[in-house]
Amino acid sequence: MTKGCDILILGTGPFAQRIACDLAATATDPTRVVLAGRNTFRLAWILTAARARAEMFSRPVAIEGHEIDLGGGGIAELIASLGASVVVQAASLQPASVISGAGNGWTRLVAEGGLSATAVFQAVLTSRVARALAQVSPQSRLINCCFPDVANGIVAAMGLVVDCGIGNIAILAHAFSGMLEGYPRPRLQMICHYQNIAAWRRGPALRSGPSPRVWLDGAEVDDVYARFAAIQLTPEPVIDISGASGVTLMLAMAHGRDWSGHVPGPMGLPGGYPIVLEGGRIRLDLPEGITRETAIAWNIQFEGQNGLVVAQDGRAHYTGRLYDALKAESPDIAAGFNVADLEQVWQAMSALRDRMLARPA
Numbered sequence: 001m002t003k004g005c006d007i008l009i010l011g012t013g014p015f016a017q018r019i020a021c022d023l024a025a026t027a028t029d030p031t032r033v034v035l036a037g038r039n040t041f042r043l044a045w046i047l048t049a050a051r052a053r054a055e056m057f058s059r060p061v062a063i064e065g066h067e068i069d070l071g072g073g074g075i076a077e078l079i080a081s082l083g084a085s086v087v088v089q090a091a092s093l094q095p096a097s098v099i100s101g102a103g104n105g106w107t108r109l110v111a112e113g114g115l116s117a118t119a120v121f122q123a124v125l126t127s128r129v130a131r132a133l134a135q136v137s138p139q140s141r142l143i144n145c146c147f148p149d150v151a152n153g154i155v156a157a158m159g160l161v162v163d164c165g166i167g168n169i170a171i172l173a174h175a176f177s178g179m180l181e182g183y184p185r186p187r188l189q190m191i192c193h194y195q196n197i198a199a200w201r202r203g204p205a206l207r208s209g210p211s212p213r214v215w216l217d218g219a220e221v222d223d224v225y226a227r228f229a230a231i232q233l234t235p236e237p238v239i240d241i242s243g244a245s246g247v248t249l250m251l252a253m254a255h256g257r258d259w260s261g262h263v264p265g266p267m268g269l270p271g272g273y274p275i276v277l278e279g280g281r282i283r284l285d286l287p288e289g290i291t292r293e294t295a296i297a298w299n300i301q302f303e304g305q306n307g308l309v310v311a312q313d314g315r316a317h318y319t320g321r322l323y324d325a326l327k328a329e330s331p332d333i334a335a336g337f338n339v340a341d342l343e344q345v346w347q348a349m350s351a352l353r354d355r356m357l358a359r360p361a
Helices: 014-026 040-056 075-082 105-113 115-136 148-157 169-178 244-255 292-305 320-329 339-357
Strands: 007-010 031-037 061-067 086-089 141-144 188-191 213-216 259-264 272-278 281-284 307-310 315-319
Touching: 007 014, 007 075, 007 244, 014 031, 014 040, 014 061, 014 244, 031 040, 031 244, 040 061, 075 115, 086 115, 086 244, 105 115, 105 320, 105 339, 115 141, 115 148, 115 307, 115 320, 115 339, 141 148, 141 244, 148 259, 148 307, 148 339, 169 188, 169 244, 169 259, 169 272, 188 272, 188 292, 244 259, 244 272, 272 292, 292 307, 292 315, 307 320, 315 320
Parallel strands: 007 031, 007 086, 031 061, 086 141
Antiparallel strands: 188 213, 259 272, 272 281, 307 315
16 A cells, blocks of 8 residues: 555445545546545445546546554554545444434434434544544544534544534535525525434425524525425435535645535534635634624534533533433433543443344334
């Protein structure tokens, strides 16, 4: 394997595949991509597919593979050997299928209590990658693809650096922008928490609850549900949008270009925001009249009502229905945790999940 790469993708699941294949089809600058994961068959297939796409679209993309068990160590050594400009963390200890799964106690708890039940599983590998980067490659940028609205806050509270996530807010931002008419299209800016997305998995007549806040050319949309009623998401993860949404950002980071768009968890903040990447630095790009504090408070209210909130002292608190559901299973886990104890909490949560997976819903 050649030393050095522009983009290192960790993971061999569908999300990593979407990213690798879209990088291969869209990059215009010479770009070296390394894909790393433990599933030998999946690794070989993604390399085959991505290389084929680079060839069919005549893109200057070189893609290589590295077999590694990301849960078993060796992350720092891999990162040190590559010196990647951008590290894309797409490996998770919680499969995304839990979103549409059913039939056991764990999937029922997630369905009733919310996705923050999985936050610990989503944050563990990302915290390990962030720690490895701090040790051996602090100049590398880190994009976390795994539940970034909440997991990035856990990682940041540990004193580690995570630039942002992809997906979530970007799903609706791109879907909404894609239906706008006119040229140039109106400029869309949005504040959106992942909990706002579920409504678009249902039909228009069944949508309810708080919607994202959306501005077009600086004017806020009064009725977001009505304005974007034609948008329809699938019940399962919408990887064709979410996985693809970060590709232009990754390429901009790798090649030193400016960029603007929407991302979840920028700089460890809760929820999603419009941002710009300028001179290699990310900053919020909020509509006029909306302060940083207002945007953060709007996003954090959702986890405050139900989910997981990380306080300034590094204590993570479960709230709402999720707290009640966890308390019924394990009062100790429901009591929350200090982010510094994430590894131990992950082990306890794993034992709880194993018990619930074995129990019919």
